[in-house]
Amino acid sequence: MEFSGFKLRLATPADLSALHALIEASVRSLQANDYTPSQIEGALGTVLGVDTQLIADQTYFVAESPERNRLVACGGWSKRKTLFGSDRGPGREPELLNPATDAAKVRAIFVHPDFARQGLGSLILSTVEDAARAAGFRRFEMGSTLTGVPLYTLKGYVEAERIAVPLWNGDALPIVKMVKSAE
Numbered sequence: 001m002e003f004s005g006f007k008l009r010l011a012t013p014a015d016l017s018a019l020h021a022l023i024e025a026s027v028r029s030l031q032a033n034d035y036t037p038s039q040i041e042g043a044l045g046t047v048l049g050v051d052t053q054l055i056a057d058q059t060y061f062v063a064e065s066p067e068r069n070r071l072v073a074c075g076g077w078s079k080r081k082t083l084f085g086s087d088r089g090p091g092r093e094p095e096l097l098n099p100a101t102d103a104a105k106v107r108a109i110f111v112h113p114d115f116a117r118q119g120l121g122s123l124i125l126s127t128v129e130d131a132a133r134a135a136g137f138r139r140f141e142m143g144s145t146l147t148g149v150p151l152y153t154l155k156g157y158v159e160a161e162r163i164a165v166p167l168w169n170g171d172a173l174p175i176v177k178m179v180k181s182a183e
C-alpha cells in the first residue's frame, strides 16, 4: 500500500534494529514537551518499545520512505490482552481477546521526528483499525502517551482512565487509556 510515496507493509524480525532506532528517535524528540528526561529514560525499552509478539502475529506495520527503504513510522494492533509496552513491559497478558466482546488493542504508534505532522500517524492508525475490524473487532482501546492524545481524540477516541505506570528508575509515566467504538 502507498501513501504520498511512503510504502506500508507488515513488520518482520529483520526490521527490529531499525525499529528500535526509530522508536528511540521518536520518543526523545516528539515526547520532549510531555515527559521529563527521567520519565523518558525510565520508559524507553520497557513501556515504550517493540512487542515482538505483534510482529509474530503479523499485526505490526511499518511505513518506509522511498529513498533507501528508511523506516519512518510504525504501529500495530493486537488480538491479545496486553494494553501497552515492549517485550520487557509491565503487565504482559498474552491471552487472546474475543472480537465479539473485547476491544482490540491499538499498540505502539511511533513516527520519526523528521516526518511528523505529515499524516503518517493517521495513516498507521486507520490501517490498524481496518485490520482489527477485518478480524471482527468492533471496539478499540489503547494506552496512549500524553503525546498521542490530540491525534487519537481527533480520530474519535475518548479518555477512559489515567494510569501512572511505575518505571524501573523509580519514576512513573502518566498514560491515558482511550477507547473508541468502530463505525
Ligand SMILES: CC(C)(COP(=O)(O)OP(=O)(O)OC[C@H]1O[C@@H](n2cnc3c(N)ncnc32)[C@H](O)[C@@H]1OP(=O)(O)O)[C@@H](O)C(=O)NCCC(=O)NCCS
Residues within 6 Å of the ligand: 026, 027, 030, 031, 108, 109, 110, 111, 112, 115, 116, 117, 118, 119, 120, 121, 122, 123, 143, 144, 145, 146, 147, 148, 150, 151, 154
Ligand atoms: C503521536 C504521533 C504518532 C502523531 O504522529 P503524526 O504523524 O505527527 O500525526 P499526523 O500527522 O497524522 O497528525 C494528524 C493530526 O493530529 C493532531 N496532532 C498530531 N500530533 C499533534 C501534536 N503533537 N500536537 C497537537 N496536535 C497533534 C493534529 O490535529 C494533526 O493534524 P495537523 O498536523 O494538520 O494539525 C507522533 O507525534 C509520535 O510518534 N509521537 C511520539 C510517540 C508517541 O507518543 N506515540 C503515541 C504512542 S500511544
